[in-house]
Amino acid sequence: MGITRRQLLWAGAGAGAVGALAACSSGGKGGSTDAAPSGTGSQQPRPGGTLKIGALGKASAVTRDPHGTQANESDYLIISLVFDALAAPGVSTNTAPRLAASWKPSDDLRTWRFTLADGATFHDGTPVTAEDVVWSLKRLRNTPSGKSRLPGIQPENITAEDARTVVLVSDYPNAELPLLTRLTTFVLKKDTKDDAIAGAPGTGPFKLDWYRDGNARLVRNDSWYGGKPLLDAVEVRLFESPQAMANALLAGQIDVASNVGAVAARTAEARKDVQIVRRPNDMAMPIVMRTADGPFADARVREALKLAVDRDAMVKQVLSGYGTVGNDILGTGDPALAKDVPQRTRDLAKAKQLLADAGFDTAKTYDLITTEDIAGLAESATLFATQAREAGVKINVVKQDSKIFWDATWLKAPLYTTYWGTNDSVVFFASKTMLSDAGQNESGWNEPAFDETYRKAMGTVDAAERGKLLHQLQEIEFAESGYLLWGMADGIDLAGAAVRDLPRLPGYGRVQLEKTWLAR
Known part of the structure; x- marks a missing residue:
């Protein structure tokens, strides 16, 4: 598939009319995106544990490239936990800081400057620079679907002003340009070779431990610029049908059945040990x-x-x-x-x-x-x-x-x-x-x-x-x-009784698991 249509499907949209400009003065720390709570009880979040999460996909269609065709939701989940985008959905604002801590437009709304989060590093300890982001965005823009991923942004108009400032110049005034940075703008190290992408270090809250045919184990990134994630690890398991994934959840083999659908939710309604987490519309x-x-x-x-x-x-x-x-x-x-x-x-x-x-x-x-x-x-x-x-x-x-x-x-x-x-x-x-x-x-x-x-x-x-x-x-x-x-x-996840604070945000927001924890 030449155009990565499904990459857009899982990625989420962007800011509403007010949210983009409202974020211009944001000085918050990267990774501060809000997550609506799930689960019950008044317990305080506690660290530790491994979350086992099921996601749909086919072994014949797996990909490891964050800028490639992500036909499987399991791939998108793994990539989104390992690699960060510049911005992400939020609860208090439609577009919240992520790898970019803030952004500001020129008076004519054509030139936008994005400032990177303090302390952002790759998993190998190397600092993230504006040059890394520029290289990554140009690589993204030069994919077959690059025009759709970054509309109005030509590769030559993506530049680094200094070590922490990335400049995007639009072909036309665009008050909503920050919403584009929520769309799979995953950042790699500059000059990463295509044959090294699979093992390339990311900047996200979890680091890759192992990967096999669409299944993976990710471990906590203690040095994540957004704060230490609560879970020790996340294990992603690929399922080829919603029913098989729901059955695994009901049997206690996994903790979360991600995006499992209405039929599975109806089946689980009578189970007191299963949470139905709904993302409306x-x-x-x-x-x-x-x-x-x-x-x-x-x-x-x-x-x-x-x-x-x-x-x-x-x-x-x-x-x-x-x-x-x-x-x-x-x-x-x-x-x-x-x-x-x-x-x-x-x-x-x-x-x-x-x-x-x-x-x-x-x-x-x-x-x-x-x-x-x-x-x-x-x-x-x-x-x-x-x-x-x-x-x-x-x-x-x-x-x-x-x-x-x-x-x-x-x-x-x-x-x-x-x-x-x-x-x-x-x-x-x-x-x-x-x-x-x-x-x-x-x-x-x-x-x-x-x-x-x-x-x-x-x-x-x-x-x-x-x-x-x-x-x-x-x-x-x-x-x-x-x-x-x-x-x-509605987007529907099924979760075991111990799971807390699954995100309820759309698109890219729902794969942000750094605040999720286990009450056991």
């Missing part, structure tokens, strides 16, 4: 309709399909109630979300009229292509096909192997499912998937008004004015985009 599973050409290029046809879906039934049946109804706007956790846009509900009569007005051929059968990459995805396609038939649209669900899907279907097919393991930034989805020149424009959308509004918003310093522009952006998305977002799935 954590994953988007929209249906994508290609807008550039083909049968869904007419906006009236896309609106008809959006009116044909029974969103409540989708959430109840596909997600077992572990989720919320969506309104065709991506970024549902963003403080800037346009919540006053009227909720789109099912209207079969209007859907049929729109299809007739557009001259849509209801005699044909249209393929909806999906995968079984995550729990509920294929099921959502099947239920939607049944619902669409009531509006006169015949849909045939085609399940594809994951590799074929991402190589041949994604970004190309007229109608397919996709998924994003994050929900917290309207800007993230606009920049990655909806601008006409976006590197991962999933629906082939080209709307000049959307592009213009986005650029204006990104170049606006005043948060209130930027918020108004972001509202306009979402109104355009709601009315015309190729996304049918029927609902948001």
